[in-house]
Amino acid sequence: xRLGKYIPxxxxxxxVVAIQLIISAGxxxxxxxxxxxxxxxxxxxxxxxxxxxxxxxxSLGHAGFFAIGGYTSxxxxxxxxxSHADSSTVGFLKxxxxxxxxxxLYGNTLLAxxxxxxxxxxxxxxxxxALIIGIPVIRLRGHYLAMATxxxxxxIYRVVLGTGFLGEADGITGVPGFPLFGLxxxxxxxxxxxxxxxxxxxxxxxxxxxxxxxxxRVGRALRSIHGSEEAAxxxxxDTARYxxxxxxxxxxxxxxxxxxxxxxxxxxxPSEVTGMKSVxxxxxxxxxxxxxxxxALLMSILLNFLxxxxxxGSYDDAVFAAILLVIMLFFPDGLLRAxxxxxxxxxxxxxxxxxxxxxxxxxxxx
Amino acid sequence: xxxxxxxxxxxxxxxxxxxxxDEVSFAxxxxxxxxxxxxxxxxxxxxFNLISGMLACDSGTVLQNGREISGFxxxxxxxxxxxxxxxxxxxxxxxxxxENVMVGxxxxxxxxxxxxxxxxxxxxxxxxxxxxxxxxxLDSLGLADAAGELASxxxxxxxxxxxxxxxxxxxxxxxxxxxxxxxxxxxxxREMADLVxxxxxxxxxxxxxxxxxxxxxDISDEIVVLNYGRKVAEGEPAEIQRxxxxxxxxxxxxxx
Numbered sequence: 001x002r003l004g005k006y007i008p009x010x011x012x013x014x015x016v017v018a019i020q021l022i023i024s025a026g027x028x029x030x031x032x033x034x035x036x037x038x039x040x041x042x043x044x045x046x047x048x049x050x051x052x053x054x055x056x057x058x059s060l061g062h063a064g065f066f067a068i069g070g071y072t073s074x075x076x077x078x079x080x081x082x083s084h085a086d087s088s089t090v091g092f093l094k095x096x097x098x099x100x101x102x103x104x105l106y107g108n109t110l111l112a113x114x115x116x117x118x119x120x121x122x123x124x125x126x127x128x129x130a131l132i133i134g135i136p137v138i139r140l141r142g143h144y145l146a147m148a149t150x151x152x153x154x155x156i157y158r159v160v161l162g163t164g165f166l167g168e169a170d171g172i173t174g175v176p177g178f179p180l181f182g183l184x185x186x187x188x189x190x191x192x193x194x195x196x197x198x199x200x201x202x203x204x205x206x207x208x209x210x211x212x213x214x215x216x217r218v219g220r221a222l223r224s225i226h227g228s229e230e231a232a233x234x235x236x237x238d239t240a241r242y243x244x245x246x247x248x249x250x251x252x253x254x255x256x257x258x259x260x261x262x263x264x265x266x267x268x269x270p271s272e273v274t275g276m277k278s279v280x281x282x283x284x285x286x287x288x289x290x291x292x293x294x295x296a297l298l299m300s301i302l303l304n305f306l307x308x309x310x311x312x313g314s315y316d317d318a319v320f321a322a323i324l325l326v327i328m329l330f331f332p333d334g335l336l337r338a339x340x341x342x343x344x345x346x347x348x349x350x351x352x353x354x355x356x357x358x359x360x361x362x363x364x365x366x
Numbered sequence: 367x368x369x370x371x372x373x374x375x376x377x378x379x380x381x382x383x384x385x386x387x388d389e390v391s392f393a394x395x396x397x398x399x400x401x402x403x404x405x406x407x408x409x410x411x412x413x414f415n416l417i418s419g420m421l422a423c424d425s426g427t428v429l430q431n432g433r434e435i436s437g438f439x440x441x442x443x444x445x446x447x448x449x450x451x452x453x454x455x456x457x458x459x460x461x462x463x464x465e466n467v468m469v470g471x472x473x474x475x476x477x478x479x480x481x482x483x484x485x486x487x488x489x490x491x492x493x494x495x496x497x498x499x500x501x502x503x504l505d506s507l508g509l510a511d512a513a514g515e516l517a518s519x520x521x522x523x524x525x526x527x528x529x530x531x532x533x534x535x536x537x538x539x540x541x542x543x544x545x546x547x548x549x550x551x552x553x554x555x556r557e558m559a560d561l562v563x564x565x566x567x568x569x570x571x572x573x574x575x576x577x578x579x580x581x582x583x584d585i586s587d588e589i590v591v592l593n594y595g596r597k598v599a600e601g602e603p604a605e606i607q608r609x610x611x612x613x614x615x616x617x618x619x620x621x622x
Contacts, residue, residue: 209483216482216489217475217496220461224469227458234418234452236444236473236536245479291460 005211008294009204016200020193032196033187038304039199040261041281045300046206046293047253048281053291054214055246056226057138058146061153062254063277067160068129069122069255070262070272074172075165076118077263078104081111093117104174115178115263122259123252130251131244138243141229150275157273171269178263185263195264202260203297206253210293222246223291254281276317283324289334299335370429371396371540371571372417372448377426377436379416386412388595389426394540394573399566401574401582403606404592405615410575411453413592414544417573418450419443430540445473449538451529453545453575459518463509463528466517467500470535500535507531507561523554530561540571547578559585579616583607591615 023031044066051057081099084090090111093099098117104110113121137148160166167173177186183194213219224232225239233239262268271277284303288296303320306312312319331338370393379387387409394400402410415421417428419440428436435443449470458466475496477489504510507527512520517528526546533541543562547555559581566572576582582589582603589606591599599609606612 212485213479213482216485217472217477217493218479218482220465220469221472223461223465224458227460228456230420230440231452231456231458231532232469233420233440234444234450235469235532236441237469238439238441249479 005215009208009211012207013204016197016204020196024193029192032192034305034308035301036196036199036264037261037308038301039203040257040264041304042203042297042300043206043257043260044254044281045284045288045296046203046210047250049285049288049290049293049296050210050213050222050253051246051250052282052285053289053293053296054219054226055222055243057243057247058282059149059247059250060146060275060278060282061133061149061151061156062250062281063273063275064153064156065126065130065251065254066258066277067156067268067273068126068258070258070268071160071166071172072122072125073115073118073259074175074262074268076113076121077115077176078110078172078174079112082109085111102176112176115176119178119259122255126251126255127248130248134244134247138247139240150278153273153275153278157270157275160270160273167269169270171267173267175262175266175268178260185260187264187266199260199264202256207293207297214293218242226291276320279324280317280320283320283327286327287323287335289336292334292336295334295336369395371431372573373429373432374417375427375429377413377416377428378424379412379421380424385595387416387423390592390595390597392590392597392600394571395588396571397566397569398587399562399572399574399585400588400590401576401586402590402592403576403579403582406577408592409595410592411544414450414542414575417443418448418542441473444536447537447539448542449533449536449540450542451526451533451544451546453548455525455529457517457525457528457532459516461517462513463515463517463520464497464500464504464513466528467503467531467535468496470532471496471499473536503531503535523550526550526558527561530565534565534570538570540573541565542573542575544575545577546574547576547581555581
């Protein structure tokens with residue numbers, strides 16, 4: 001059992017708790033709202049980091065998968081089945097708890113699908129669409145893959161804007177909370193603290209799974225594909241299959257972020273689906289250092305938090321585009337490996353090496 | 367030829383009007399070192415790419431132990447025990463020397479996405495075995511001291527060795543080496559020759575593409591000579607050295 005590799009996760013857990021305590025003690029709980037939202041966006045980042053940084057494949061359409069998750073969940077939990085209440089199917093689903101009655105904001109009784117059913121449906125739809133898009137597209141490389149995924153994102157955006165039951169430009173509101181082990185993912189002020197912890201629990205779970213993956217045989221295969229697709233193939237790695245699976249996995253991460261943020265906000269709109277949102281996700285992974293999950297997470301929280309606080313004002317999108325430009329030009333290995341900050345990375349590596357040496361053989365991390 | 371590990375029948379591949387490999391046939395006997403030589407542009411690397419599945423052939427067949435493998439994806443061919451190196455080394459430069467070899471264990475291990483994401487306990491043992499086998503291989507090729515280095519930090523000659531170690535990690539029955547001596551000095555070339563002999567000693571058949579005649583003549587059991595994509599001679603080194611056509615290609619004629 002190798003406990004050493006869980007130290008970063010435990011450290012972040014402590015930080016998460018410390019930040020909450022400080023914020024709450026300072027009576028500034030409204031900050032928790034943006035930190036919660038940043039956490040959900042970070043799920044997209046974790047998935048995209050696996051795809052870009054480890055498997056070496058770009059996606060400029062991840063806002064599309066975020067939206068597929070969020071919108072599916074929003075539609076299914078706000079659709080009113082009252083007019084079909086007498087049908088045997090609805091009755092059956094109701095007995096199973098998959099359809100239930102609730103009051104909407106205006107006090108009307110609504111018969112809608114349960115958030116858990118919507119969650120499962122959203123994930124299934126995400127997987128199916130990711131496969132449909134991924135199978136032809138993931139064979140493309142470099143610019144071509146970037147353009148194809150950008151095209152996918154733009155299609156989703158225009159579909160959202162043009163489809164009545166997706167709320168067109170208004171989006172979907174009145175999305176109910178998501179019940180989770182006695183708690184609830186929702187934006188209610190009384191649930192601010194618990195929601196902060198739910199979001200961060202999901203992020204840390206996502207990080208744990210992602211870290212596990214990159215340290216495994218599959219993670220090694222993905223990094224080898226990044227290094228040389230030809231050589232990876234010659235080593236017996238089914239590169240097409242691995243790239244596709246990673247594409248689908250990263251789409252699922254994005255969808256989960258979309259689903260929970262939609263329940264947290266109680267709504268989702270087309271602003272979540274724009275091409276600029278996808279560019280923003282790419283920019284954050286790049287600024288974090290591509291193959292650096294912790295760097296990506298740090299940058300995701302920092303930049304999303306600042307953006308959500310409105311620090312960048314009307315220049316929000318411009319800031320992220322500029323970040324992408326500057327990183328590509330001057331710090332292609334990410335900000336954390338920039339010359340001025342490089343000693344931090346070296347220090348961390350030395351510490352890790354020291355830790356390794358103090359352990360018996362075979363106990364070290366990959 | 368029942369003892370052929372690999373057999374190539376009338377293999378052809380054109381690029382536009384250029385016939386890179388033109389109706390080439392030969393067999394590689396099990397346990398032999400067989401070399402393919404020829405001037406630059408003779409189609410040697412194309413031939414390797416056809417056998418390893420990186421290129422599709424226009425016509426002809428590749429047989430492994432009598433079973434057709436032409437048209438298979440590269441990863442399938444690797445699984446079947448045919449491994450290769452590249453003329454310009456294609457190491458995973460951002461991975462450590464050890465990790466490069468560990469990737470080579472891929473086909474002989476099985477932890478998938480779910481097992482990886484969940485870090486299932488049975489994978490720990492597999493990972494340990496991958497690591498140990500890879501370290502053993504590095505050790506036997508004299509690279510153990512560099513296990514933790516980034517592959518791209520190795521000097522050129524050792525990168526070559528690492529590529530061979532990585533290919534051996536797949537447990538091939540046939541190892542295909544694409545110009546392993548290119549860029550090496552005469553001492554390193556000598557060491558490379560010893561290594562190839564050692565590999566054959568481990569029971570692995572070797573198919574060698576080489577430009578360097580000295581290396582080939584010393585260690586090969588059989589040689590195939592290609593020129594302009596066509597096979598012009600085949601035989602033991604002594605025969606090849608006497609072959610007038612080969613002498614013309616290498617020492618004079620219209621394109622020295």
